[in-house]
Amino acid sequence: MTHEIAVIPGDGIGQEVTPAAVDVLESLEIDFEFTEADAGDAVKEETGEALPQETYDLAASADATLFGAAGETAADVILPLRTAVDSFVNIRPAKAYPGIDAVRPETDLVFLRENTEGVYSGIEDRLTQDVSTLTRVVTESASERLAEFACDYVEDGDHDGFTIAHKANVMRETDGLFRDTVNSVADENGVETDEVLMDAFATRVCLDPEQFDVVVCPNLAGDVLSDLAAGLVGGLGLLPSANVGPERGLFEPVHGTAPDIAGEGVANPAATIVSAAMLLEYLGYDEESDRVHEAVEDTLENGPRTPDLGGNASTEDVTDAIIERL
Amino acid sequence: MTHEIAVIPGDGIGQEVTPAAVDVLESLEIDFEFTEADAGDAVKEETGEALPQETYDLAASADATLFGAAGETAADVILPLRTAVDSFVNIRPAKAYPGIDAVRPETDLVFLRENTEGVYSGIEDRLTQDVSTLTRVVTESASERLAEFACDYVEDGDHDGFTIAHKANVMRETDGLFRDTVNSVADENGVETDEVLMDAFATRVCLDPEQFDVVVCPNLAGDVLSDLAAGLVGGLGLLPSANVGPERGLFEPVHGTAPDIAGEGVANPAATIVSAAMLLEYLGYDEESDRVHEAVEDTLENGPRTPDLGGNASTEDVTDAIIERL
Ligand SMILES: CC(C)[C@H](C(=O)O)[C@@H](O)C(=O)O
Ligand SMILES: CC(C)[C@H](C(=O)O)[C@@H](O)C(=O)O
Numbered sequence: 001m002t003h004e005i006a007v008i009p010g011d012g013i014g015q016e017v018t019p020a021a022v023d024v025l026e027s028l029e030i031d032f033e034f035t036e037a038d039a040g041d042a043v044k045e046e047t048g049e050a051l052p053q054e055t056y057d058l059a060a061s062a063d064a065t066l067f068g069a070a071g072e073t074a075a076d077v078i079l080p081l082r083t084a085v086d087s088f089v090n091i092r093p094a095k096a097y098p099g100i101d102a103v104r105p106e107t108d109l110v111f112l113r114e115n116t117e118g119v120y121s122g123i124e125d126r127l128t129q130d131v132s133t134l135t136r137v138v139t140e141s142a143s144e145r146l147a148e149f150a151c152d153y154v155e156d157g158d159h160d161g162f163t164i165a166h167k168a169n170v171m172r173e174t175d176g177l178f179r180d181t182v183n184s185v186a187d188e189n190g191v192e193t194d195e196v197l198m199d200a201f202a203t204r205v206c207l208d209p210e211q212f213d214v215v216v217c218p219n220l221a222g223d224v225l226s227d228l229a230a231g232l233v234g235g236l237g238l239l240p241s242a243n244v245g246p247e248r249g250l251f252e253p254v255h256g257t258a259p260d261i262a263g264e265g266v267a268n269p270a271a272t273i274v275s276a277a278m279l280l281e282y283l284g285y286d287e288e289s290d291r292v293h294e295a296v297e298d299t300l301e302n303g304p305r306t307p308d309l310g311g312n313a314s315t316e317d318v319t320d321a322i323i324e325r326l
Numbered sequence: 327m328t329h330e331i332a333v334i335p336g337d338g339i340g341q342e343v344t345p346a347a348v349d350v351l352e353s354l355e356i357d358f359e360f361t362e363a364d365a366g367d368a369v370k371e372e373t374g375e376a377l378p379q380e381t382y383d384l385a386a387s388a389d390a391t392l393f394g395a396a397g398e399t400a401a402d403v404i405l406p407l408r409t410a411v412d413s414f415v416n417i418r419p420a421k422a423y424p425g426i427d428a429v430r431p432e433t434d435l436v437f438l439r440e441n442t443e444g445v446y447s448g449i450e451d452r453l454t455q456d457v458s459t460l461t462r463v464v465t466e467s468a469s470e471r472l473a474e475f476a477c478d479y480v481e482d483g484d485h486d487g488f489t490i491a492h493k494a495n496v497m498r499e500t501d502g503l504f505r506d507t508v509n510s511v512a513d514e515n516g517v518e519t520d521e522v523l524m525d526a527f528a529t530r531v532c533l534d535p536e537q538f539d540v541v542v543c544p545n546l547a548g549d550v551l552s553d554l555a556a557g558l559v560g561g562l563g564l565l566p567s568a569n570v571g572p573e574r575g576l577f578e579p580v581h582g583t584a585p586d587i588a589g590e591g592v593a594n595p596a597a598t599i600v601s602a603a604m605l606l607e608y609l610g611y612d613e614e615s616d617r618v619h620e621a622v623e624d625t626l627e628n629g630p631r632t633p634d635l636g637g638n639a640s641t642e643d644v645t646d647a648i649i650e651r652l
Contacts, residue, residue, distance in 0.1 A: 075495040103429060103532050119462065124499035130467050134500045136445065136460040167546065169401040173450035174460045199553040206429050206532070206557025220493070227525040228554055231532025 002031045003283055006062035008055060010077065011040040012257025013267035014068020020269035020319040021066055021276040027323045028280075028288050035062070039077045040070035040257075050076040059250065060084040064279045067252040068272065074256070079122075082115055085250045087243035088145045090115040090222060091153075091278065092254065094229035094239060099301045100309060104232040107209040111229070112153060112162070113222025114146050114178075115243060120219045138174040138218065140181050147185035149244070150216045154191055161192030162214040165201045165221055178218055201225055206232065230254060237268055237308050238300070240275035242282065249282045251275040261307075265314050268306040270296050273322060295325035328357045329609055332388035334381060336403065337366040338583025339593035340394020346595035346645040347392055347602040353649045354606075354614050361388070365403045366396035366583075376402040385576065386410040390605045393578040394598065400582070405448075408441055411576045413569035414471045416441040416548060417479075417604070418580065420555035420565060425627045426635065430558040433535040437555070438479060438488070439548025440472050440504075441569060446545045464500040464544065466507050473511035475570070476542045480517055487518030488540035491527045491547055504544055527551055532558065556580060563594055563634055564626070566601035568608065575608045577601040587633075591640050594632040596622050599648060621651035 005025070009018035025032055037055040044050040050073035059065040059081050070077040082090075090113040096102040123135040150162055164182050168175035179195060186193045196204065198221045205212060205225070209232060217225060230236045239254040253271030261267060274296055280289035299321045305311025306318055313321075331351070335344035351358055363381040370376040376399035385391045385407050396403040408416075416439040422428040449461040476488050490508050494501035505521060512519045522530065524547045531538060531551070535558055543551060556562045565580040579597030587593060600622055606615035625647045631637025632644055639647075 079496075119493075119497055122496070122498075124497065126499055126503070130465050132464050132500045132503045134462040134464075134497050136462055138458050138460075140456045167445075167549075170405075170448070170546075171445055171450070171460050172448075173452055174458045177452070177458045199549045202528075202550050202554035203557040203562055206554065207561055220496075223493075223525045224528050224550060228528035228532065231529040235533055236529055 002033050003064065004062040005032050005034050005279075006058045006065040007034050007036045008039050008059070008065060008081075009036070009068040010257070011042055011071040012069055012259050012262035014040070014070070014257060015262070016265060016267045016315050017253065017269040017272040018066060018068035020315055021272040023319055024273050024292060024323055024326075025276050025280075027326060028285075030285060030288065039067075039081075041073050044073050051080050056080060056084050059248075063248055064283060065248070065250045066272070066276060066279060067250055069253065069255065069257045071257045071259070078252070079120065081250055082243050085243060085248040086245035087115050087250055088142060089113065089149050089244050091242040091244060092222070092226040092239065094226060094233050096233040097238060097297060097300045100234055100238065102232065102234040104206070104209050107229060107232045109205075109209065109212055109229050110214050111222050111226040112146065112150050112214065112216045113226065114142060114217065114219045116219070117142050118219035136171070136174055138178050140177060143178045143181035144185055146216065147182040150182070150214065151186060151189040151191045154214055159214050161194070162186070162216050163212055164193055164195040165198045165215050165217040165225060166195065167198050167221070169197060175218065182216060198225060202228060205229065226254075236271075238270050238274070240271050240278055242275065242278040244282065249279065251279040251282075265316065266307050267315050268308050269315050269319050270300060273319070291326050292322075295322045298325055328359050329390065330388040331358050331360050331605075332384045332391040333360050333362045334365050334385070334391060334407075335362070335394040336583070337368055337397040338395055338585050338588035340366070340396070340583060341588070342591060342593045342641050343579065343595040343598040344392060344394035346641055347598040349645055350599050350618060350649055350652075351602050351606075353652060354611075356611060356614065365393075365407070367399050370399050377406050382406060382410050386574075389574055390609060391574070391576045392598070392602060392605060393576055395579065395581065395583040397583045397585070404578070405446065407576055408569050411569060411574040412571035413441050413576055414468060415439065415475050415570050417568040417570060418548070418552040418565070420552060420559050422559040423564060423623060423626045426560055426564065428558065428560040430532070430535050433555060433558045435531075435535065435538055435555050436540050437548050437552040438472065438476050438540065438542045439552065440468060440543065440545045442545070443468050444545035462497070462500055464504050466503060469504045469507035470511055472542065473508040474515075476508070476540065477512060477515040477517045480540055485540050487520070488512070488542050489538055490519055490521040491524045491541050491543040491551060492521065493524050493547070495523060501544065508542060524551060528554060531555065552580075562597075564596050564600070566597050566604055568601065568604040570608065575605065577605040577608075591642065592633050593641050594634050595641050595645050596626060599645070617652050618648075621648045624651055
């Protein structure tokens with residue numbers, strides 16, 4: 001069976017790290033068909049649109065999409081692409097790699113972020129000269145879907161349960177609905193949960209990241225708290241993410257376009273290659289996914305290394321070293 | 327001129343640290359009149375109300391209020407009290423003290439948090455079985471008031487300007503209004519600003535806290551990001567805060583009720599005493615405020631210390647040591 005993979009490199013180092021991840025995927029004995037498409041600042045400059053309709057349609061029909069990065073237009077690209085693949089959860093692991101400088105090297109967390117609603121519903125109004133409003137939406141159905149995913153996730157991964165991070169002491173109805181729904185799905189599935197206010201989470205994860213493992217949260221909480229965890233493991237540079245829908249997925253590194261080094265061929269491809277490993281797992285290639293994870297970890301630990309990690313290897317050197325280890 | 331000070335110890339260690347801060351204020355030669363009132367879990371247990379009307383009225387008429395902590399009922403107490411004093415800004419310094427363990431000892435930040443609106447407007451609805459909504463409100467007037475305060479704050483404190491942390495790439499209308507209004511007030515006042523997305527702030531402050539100084543943000547961003555900074559300086563234990571209105575203020579430690587040690591007389595009074603120093607500054611007693619700050623810093627560095635800092639002194643020992651140094 002052929003898998004259609006959409007490849008959207010985007011801007012800046014997206015143009016370098018996305019082909020690197022495609023090279024890794026191509027080196028495996030899997031029947032992939034890659035189709036490339038444009039998105040981001042550069043295509044907006046040319047055509048007036050950051051996300052051309054063809055690109056949206058491609059992501060909406062491919063089995064999986066690999067996305068690099070977008071610049072100023074990031075929100076105009078990534079938010080519709082998440083919708084295109086109907087992704088209801090954003091999986092964001094934040095793990096410190098051995099041998100890589102980290103503020104908190106013991107950090108090993110996975111965020112399961114609600115990916116469709118919350119303040120991202122984007123219903124805004126300027127009611128008067130003085131007053132603007134945004135309608136934050138939380139539904140039982142989206143909370144349920146996320147919770148069911150989270151239950152499977154902790155069972156498959158042998159986790160002890162998960163933590164719900166929310167702000168239901170202030171957003172009583174909306175985050176209350178989120179918390180209660182997630183808790184009741186977990187209950188039905190016999191999965192243990194505990195909960196923490198998102199502000200308390202921010203303090204506690206700095207003091208002792210090992211007290212958390214899998215963290216389930218609303219959309220904006222997941223955005224901010226996973227980026228905080230990224231800071232604890234030493235930056236966005238190495239972090240992958242998966243936007244998972246029922247029939248397709250979108251896989252992207254958490255980092256941006258890195259304009260300071262774009263075009264020099266020295267961008268670290270690790271985050272995108274690990275995102276490709278998440279793509280492999282999503283499509284059922286667990287064994288291949290594990291091999292890619294291990295090859296990346298081994299390469300990060302033993303080199304070669306790109307300049308962001310103190311080395312002087314190129315993107316290609318690192319990609320080749322990972323492929324050799326597969 | 328007599329200053330009326332409302333004293334609301336609340337629950338748990340609030341009952342221990344608030345009197346300690348009152349002792350410090352009483353030791354200065356200032357004409358204060360203290361009136362105590364109840365709030366929190368204990369009074370709710372007794373009367374059914376976490377914030378009795380008398381307490382609200384007292385805070386709404388006193389020149390300043392010193393608040394300790396509340397347990398489960400924290401939101402029911404602190405949010406109306408902020409309204410009672412008409413506080414439009416919450417000042418939250420997060421500084422690592424010399425000699426105290428910190429994840430990032432070089433952290434020295436001040437958050438100026440919008441204190442009246444955002445998701446805290448609390449307009450929520452359960453539209454259907456499935457759908458709940460919250461209306462997030464951002465006004466030009468509240469953003470302006472905060473920005474004018476921020477401009478005075480950086481000028482008085484000889485700061486180079488301030489950073490605006492927001493999420494205007496997603497909340498375009500509401501955080502866009504916030505950002506644009508704050509920027510234009512800063513422009514008029516010749517104050518420099520830069521801006522950062524709140525998620526990027528979370529990563530960057532972990533990696534290098536010294537790149538930030540004064541941070542101006544909407545209500546929930548201020549809540550979460552200042553708690554994150556608290557984690558970087560070693561916990562909430564030492565952090566004070568001020569809720570400032572045009573005619574009165576409310577001063578409170580950032581920590582909670584610490585039920586594990588409540589009643590033992592060993593709670594660290596530093597955060598509440600520094601909050602009292604912020605109260606002194608608010609009322610115009612700058613010299614006395616500086617003396618209290620210095621006495622606390624010297625005591626934290628040279629002891630005696632409460633058990634949370636590895637010592638075995640009591641709340642009273644530490645309070646006496648601070649008063650001696652005044
Ligand atoms: C670019 C932006 C809209 C996006 C988000 O807020 O989700 C980004 O921060 C992320 O986390 O992928
Ligand atoms: C208790 C809660 C409502 C409050 C808030 O969210 O503002 C607290 O977290 C704080 O920061 O003082």
